[in-house]
Amino acid sequence: NAGVMQNPRHLVRRRGQEARLRCSPMKGHSHVYWYRQLPEEGLKFMVYLQKENIIDESGMPKERFSAEFPKEGPSILRIQQVVRGDSAAYFCASSPTAAYQETQYFGPGTRLLVL
Amino acid sequence: AQSVTQLGSHVSVSEGALVLLRCNYSSSVPPYLFWYVQYPNQGLQLLLKYTTGATLVKGINGFEAEFKKSETSFHLTKPSAHMSDAAEYFCAVSKSGSARQLTFGSGTQLTVLP
Numbered sequence: 001n002a003g004v005m006q007n008p009r010h011l012v013r014r015r016g017q018e019a020r021l022r023c024s025p026m027k028g029h030s031h032v033y034w035y036r037q038l039p040e041e042g043l044k045f046m047v048y049l050q051k052e053n054i055i056d057e058s059g060m061p062k063e064r065f066s067a068e069f070p071k072e073g074p075s076i077l078r079i080q081q082v083v084r085g086d087s088a089a090y091f092c093a094s095s096p097t098a099a100y101q102e103t104q105y106f107g108p109g110t111r112l113l114v115l
Numbered sequence: 116a117q118s119v120t121q122l123g124s125h126v127s128v129s130e131g132a133l134v135l136l137r138c139n140y141s142s143s144v145p146p147y148l149f150w151y152v153q154y155p156n157q158g159l160q161l162l163l164k165y166t167t168g169a170t171l172v173k174g175i176n177g178f179e180a181e182f183k184k185s186e187t188s189f190h191l192t193k194p195s196a197h198m199s200d201a202a203e204y205f206c207a208v209s210k211s212g213s214a215r216q217l218t219f220g221s222g223t224q225l226t227v228l229p
Contacts, residue, residue: 004158006158031215033215033216033217035217035219041221041222042205042219042220042221042222043159043205043207043217043219044219045216045217045218048215048216055215056215056216058216059216091158091159093159093217098215100147100209100215101147101164101166101167101209103149103161103164104217105161106151106158106159106160107158108156108157108158109156109157109158111156
């Protein structure tokens with residue numbers, strides 16, 4: 001059973017460009033979570049999605065950031081007009097159910113560098 | 116709001132020595148507790164978790180953790196450190212309520228000295 005897949009693994013963008021990060025959950029998982037890890041910090045929750053629905057986006061910045069998880073295809077985290085402060089590692093996790101004690105399985109992350 | 120505190124951002128132990136990584140949480144309701152390990156440039160891998168039942172939880176790679184409600188702690192231990200244990204370790208908590216997000220501590224970087 002393949003794990004959570006994320007691509008690209010590394011992404012370089014110039015200020016003002018758009019960044020698109022993709023996440024394919026584990027087979028059979030319909031719950032996806034995005035986290036951001038700034039340098040020297042722990043992971044911070046951004047958004048929780050189920051297929052075609054955003055369930056909790058309380059950790060998402062109000063502007064420039066959006067996420068989707070379409071019926072077909074991977075989940076996408078989109079950052080418009082990137083700034084240097086967006087440089088971070090972005091991790092996607094998935095779980096088979098929404099139970100609070102359920103394990104979240106993490107992908108390898110996308111490391112975004114904004115020049 | 117719940118929070119997680121990991122005491123000691125860097126811990127160094129000698130190979131073969133006891134590993135003790137500290138985690139304290141604040142939560143108004145019984146939490147679910149997790150320890151994850153992150154190797155350089157990789158994602159997080161679950162070491163162990165506490166949900167209900169036995170308070171001493173055994174995980175992979177010889178790690179274990181004990182949930183102590185009275186101390187609001189979930190410290191991670193391993194009797195004998197291996198060089199391969201060098202990594203960053205994160206404690207995390209989730210609890211029932213409206214959010215299914217994990218709240219992470221700031222992490223502890225473990226160095227194993229030969």
